[in-house]
Amino acid sequence: MTDRIDTTRLQEMARAYTASAVLYAALDVGLFTQVNAGCTTEKALVEATGLRAVDVDRLVSCALSLELLEWKGDELCNARDVEAYLVQGKDRYAGPWMMFTRPDVPGWFQMTEKMLDPASTKLGMYDELTVESARKYHQATSSIGFGAARRFVRTVDLSDRKHLLDLGGGSGAYSITCVEQFEGLKATVLDLPPVVVATQEYISDAGVQDRVKTLGADFTQGEFPSPVDVVVMASNLPIYDSQVIGDVVARAFRALESGGEMHLIGEMLDNDRKGPVDAAMWGMNELICGSEGRAHTRAECEGYFTSAGFIDVEVTEFVAGTLARCAGKKP
Ligand SMILES: C[S@@+](CC[C@H](N)C(=O)[O-])C[C@H]1O[C@@H](n2cnc3c(N)ncnc32)[C@H](O)[C@@H]1O
Incomplete structure (x- = not known):
């Protein structure tokens, strides 16, 4: 018997935006926070959210079918990941990160026009950062950055290292976590001038001002502070094209002492470019945000x-399906 094909997969893809919209709306009305607080029936959710019963019915059906909510007997409960990350007030609340790219939605649906009539700059969205927008950006992304940084210190031993240079360090997540973990280490966070104002706030909150400094600069140009014995560049790979990334890595190599190491952590495509989807989509995001960046393969x-x-x-998996880590040593 030959395998039959049908349109199910294609239809799902054609309407995949509906899942994003349901997630945004559920967060808007605090659905998961209410369920966590004990509103585990639709009647209670109607009272808590002020929505019409019919809309709660629709939203709950969508959330159940997307496996965001589950049944526990006759009552609703949050799926495990929803309970951990989408309940406001919990330590690991990642709502702002889930909402971070919502303003880009109209742009994604203008993809064709943008490809036919492209307008890009080297820095893309980073051209227009202000201190306020940088603060907002890192409020949304820092929970993810600190999570990744904790994974980094569990994976890479920097106990013999003295000075880390953190390119595009943002909230300082990697630098702060690394100096907290490795006693003898100091760090410099290099990021764009408006961003390092926000970085300094994270550094002060962590109480590591004596060990983590900032440098307001554009890493696409100029030589880097030297000497250092570790360079980390995390979560900004697809923002730039091959020429820029190759050049950043070459300048990082010059800044390192002999025996030093570099770690490039980012969304990397498999060499056959068949995934992960997330890496390909972050590359496409650069069309939407107006930069010349693209997704890079592990081999690149x-x-x-x-x-x-x-x-x-060597390139190794860092967060399965999302981030890989390319590491090398200076002879
Ligand atoms: C997604 S954030 C990652 C922050 C941090 N590395 C982390 O993983 O938590 C990307 C960072 O790269 C910075 N960045 C982008 N282009 C840059 C450039 N040309 N020079 C310096 N920093 C840049 C952004 O300002 C932002 O803070």
């Missing part, structure tokens, strides 16, 4: 490192 990243002169270059 290894190439930037070996061309710069790094040895022992």
